[in-house]
Amino acid sequence: MKKIFYVAIVPFLLLIARANAQDAVHIAIIPFTASENTTNANAVTSVIEEQVASCFVNKGRFYLLDRGATEKIKKELDAAKDNASLYAKVVAQQGHLAGAQYIITGKVNSWGITPTTAKNMYGKTTTTYHGTLRVSIQINSVESGQVVFTEPFNIISNEFDTSTGSDIFDDAACKFKSAIRVKVRNMFASTITIIHVEKEKGGLPQQVLINAGKDIFEDKKNASCAVVTSSSFAALGALLNPKIHLDVVFVEEVTYGGATSKREKKVGELKISSIEGEVTVCDITDGAKDIKTYLDAKKTLIVKIQDK
Numbered sequence: 001m002k003k004i005f006y007v008a009i010v011p012f013l014l015l016i017a018r019a020n021a022q023d024a025v026h027i028a029i030i031p032f033t034a035s036e037n038t039t040n041a042n043a044v045t046s047v048i049e050e051q052v053a054s055c056f057v058n059k060g061r062f063y064l065l066d067r068g069a070t071e072k073i074k075k076e077l078d079a080a081k082d083n084a085s086l087y088a089k090v091v092a093q094q095g096h097l098a099g100a101q102y103i104i105t106g107k108v109n110s111w112g113i114t115p116t117t118a119k120n121m122y123g124k125t126t127t128t129y130h131g132t133l134r135v136s137i138q139i140n141s142v143e144s145g146q147v148v149f150t151e152p153f154n155i156i157s158n159e160f161d162t163s164t165g166s167d168i169f170d171d172a173a174c175k176f177k178s179a180i181r182v183k184v185r186n187m188f189a190s191t192i193t194i195i196h197v198e199k200e201k202g203g204l205p206q207q208v209l210i211n212a213g214k215d216i217f218e219d220k221k222n223a224s225c226a227v228v229t230s231s232s233f234a235a236l237g238a239l240l241n242p243k244i245h246l247d248v249v250f251v252e253e254v255t256y257g258g259a260t261s262k263r264e265k266k267v268g269e270l271k272i273s274s275i276e277g278e279v280t281v282c283d284i285t286d287g288a289k290d291i292k293t294y295l296d297a298k299k300t301l302i303v304k305i306q307d308k
Contacts, residue, residue, distance in 0.1 A: 023060075024060060024061055024062050024063040025061060025062050025063070025101055025102065025188060026062075026063045026065065026099055026100050026101045026102070027056050027062050027063065027064050027065065027100065027101070027102050027104060028064075028065040028069065028070050028073055028095065028098055028100035028102070028103045028104065029049065029052060029053055029056075029064065029065075029070060029104045029106075030070050030073055030074045030077065030103060030104065030105045030106075031049065031067075031070060031071065031074055032045045032046075032048060032049040032052075032105075032106040032107060032108065033045065033106075033107045033108075034107065034108040034109075035107070035108065035109050035110060040111070041108070044108055044111050044169070045108050047169075047173050048106065048108055048133075048135055048173065048176065049106065051173055051176055051177040051180065052104065052106060052137070052177075052180055054177065055177070055180050055181050055184045056184065057215060060278075061188065061190060061215065062188070065098055065099070065100055069098040069099075069100075070098075072094070072098070073094045073095070073098060073100075073103065076090050076093075076094050077090055077091070077094070077103075077105070088140075088145035088146060089145060091103055091140045091142060091145045092142055092143070092144070092145035095140075095142030096142060100142050101141070101142050101143070102139055102140065102141060102142060102148075103139070103140045103142060104137065104138070104139050104140075105137075105138050105140075106135060106136065106137045106138070107135070107136045108133075108134070108135050109134040109135065109136055109152070110132070110133075110134045111131070111132070111133050111134070111169070111172075112131065112132055113129055113130070113131045113168055113169070114129070114130045114131070115127050115128070115129050116128050116129075116130065129157075129167070129168040130156075130157065130168070131156075131157035131168040131169060131171070131172050132154070132155070132156055132157070132172075133153075133154075133155040133157070133169075133172040133173070133175075133176060134152065134153070134154050134155070135152070135153045135155070135176060136150070136151075136152045136153070137149070137150070137151055137153065137180070137183075138150045139187070148187075149183070149187060151183070153176055153179055153180075155172045155175045155176050155179070156172075157169075157171045157172040157175070158171055185216060185305065190212070190216075191302060192210055192211060192212045192216070192302065192303040192304075192305070193210065193211055193300055193301060193302055193303060194208045194209070194210055194248065194291070194295065194301045194303065195208075195209050195210060195211050195279070196208065196209040197209075197295065198281055203292075204288040204289060204292055205284055205288055205291055205292055205295070206283065206284055206288070207273065207281055207282065207283055207284065208270070208281075208282055208284060208291075209279050209280070209281055209282075210246075210270075210279065210280050210282055210303050211278070211279060212278075212279070212280055212303070213275055213276065213277050213278040213279050213280055214275055214277065214278075215278070216280075216305075217244065217272060217275050217280060244272065244305060244306070245269060245270070245271060245285075245306050246269065246270040246271070246272070246282060246303050246304065246305060246306065247266055247268075247269055247270075247303070247304040247306055248266070248267050248268040248269065248270060248287060248291060248301050248302070248303055248304075249264045249265060249266050249267065249301070249302050249303075249304055250264070250265045250267050250294055250299060250300075250301055250302070251263070251264055251265075251300075251302055252265060264302075264304075266287075267287050267290040267291055267294060267301065268284060268285075268286050268287020268288065268290055268291045269284075269285045269286040269287060270282035270283065270284060270285065270303065271283045271285050282303075
């Protein structure tokens with residue numbers, strides 16, 4: 001009986017996987033390039049490309065094209081890079097052929113670490129590292145062939161009392177990923193709602209569950225990129241204080257003069273407690289009474305991310 005059940009369920013799961021792939025936004029990440037003067041160009045470029053790809057890992061929202069398809073697109077784009085109108089046509093043509101909706105290209109413009117040696121107040125010699133990472137990202141719409149996003153990212157790393165400069169690159173790469181995650185979240189926004197009350201006290205909700213997880217948020221332990229050292233109290237404080245807070249809003253339709261428009265009304269605030277796969281547990285920090293009123297009335301409450 002178990003074998004029969006297994007045989008029956010596998011095709012069903014495959015159908016679900018295919019349906020999710022069809023509904024998801026199809027993304028082609030073209031292999032990143034680097035300026036010739038970039039230190040450790042291949043290694044740096046590989047890490048930065050991986051950081052971008054990791055922002056599209058949710059299989060329900062995104063589908064990443066395989067390397068073979070992106071390499072072919074890259075060759076065609078390289079041949080047309082000096083002609084803007086031709087480049088747009090190639091984006092549309094190759095994107096349609098590969099089944100992509102958006103094509104992402106990137107270039108590591110520069111990366112460098114500068115060590116500084118000095119003596120502290122006790123006469124001990126210490127070395128701090130300061131790094132700067134510059135990356136350009138461009139996103140093209142296959143449907144229009146036009147650029148829908150282009151931005152240079154200039155990441156300044158922190159300074160550390162450390163014996164190795166590798167920490168400084170990890171810090172810069174992490175900061176870059178955090179910046180990209182925000183852009184992806186804003187460009188490919190999904191509706192986040194309160195889906196369940198986890199905990200109540202005195203008849204009022206204390207904790208709720210929302211339908212957003214690791215694809216949207218980072219774990220608290222990774223919320224700050226700073227490497228904590230014995231003298232890095234600022235970095236320790238950043239780890240303990242995530243920079244994201246959540247507003248709870250109710251979207252109501254307002255009709256005036258025959259025209260209908262939507263209006264957002266803030267009813268409360270949330271704070272992330274724990275991220276559990278595809279969902280997140282949040283503490284209600286304000287508006288518990290209003291949140292309860294709307295939930296009891298079977299109203300949909302939208303959660304808006306506010307980056308500080």
